[in-house]
Amino acid sequence: MLIDLQTVIQETEVRETLPQDWWKAADRAQQILGFSRPFEAHIKISRVGDKFLVDGKLYGGLEVVCDRCLEPFDLEVKAEFNVYLVARERDDNEENLELLDEEMEVDFIQGETVDLDDVxxxxxxxxxxxxxxxxxSCRGLCPQCGTNLNVASCLCESGSTHPAFSRIEKRKIEGE
Ligand SMILES: [Zn+2]
Ligand SMILES: [Zn+2]
Incomplete structure (x- = not known):
């Protein structure tokens, strides 16, 4: 959604429900597969001197890939963020940028519009x-055979039995 910043006199508020198909398959790492349900976005843009402050809240669910077992799962997202939008002038130099609050995240924009979708x-x-x-408690994949250890066990594990345990088992058998 394009916002013309010139129309932001003091504050502009945007409430939007992003449909489940809003997320397009990733260009970057494929960790995020898509939305598991629609996202609620509540965004306020306010003018702060010659900059704009975006104050946003996002609420929804993502389908993401588990780092350990590589299976997709539903991740609930509740995010609050503040980002400054700064128009990048041709003659901008490091000095100008140092004036910004270091704690704040800064997005540089070209011209007078910002695409909220990007933010x-x-x-x-x-x-x-x-x-x-x-x-x-995800047990991940077996590093040797790749079996998902959450749903199955594999034979690779049997070789790693602690010697003390196998001794006990042996004694039990001998005593019978
Ligand atoms: Zn997992
Ligand atoms: Zn295995």
Missing amino acids: IREQIYLSVPMKCVCQE
Whole structure:
């Protein structure tokens, strides 16, 4: 959605429901497969001097790939963000950029319009945790044969039985 920043006198508010097919298959890492349900976006854009502050809330669900077992799962997303929009002038230099609050995220824009879809897409990427697992107890894939250990066990494991245990088993058999 294109917003003409010239029409933002003080504050502009946008509420939008992004349909489930809004997310187009990823160009970057394929971790996000799509929306698992529609996203609610509530965004306020306010004029701050010669910059614009985007104050946004996103709520929805993503279908993402588990880092350990590589199976898709539903990740609930509740994201709040603040981003400054700064028009990039031809003569902008490092000095001008240093005046910005270092804690704040900055998106550079060309001209007087911003595509909110780009801002939202970026924030959705950022909302996915670095370590993204379907459940804390996910057992992942067997490094040798690739079996998903959440749903099956494989023979590779039998070779790694601790020697102490096999001794106990042996004694039990001998005692019988
Ligand atoms: Zn998993
Ligand atoms: Zn295995």
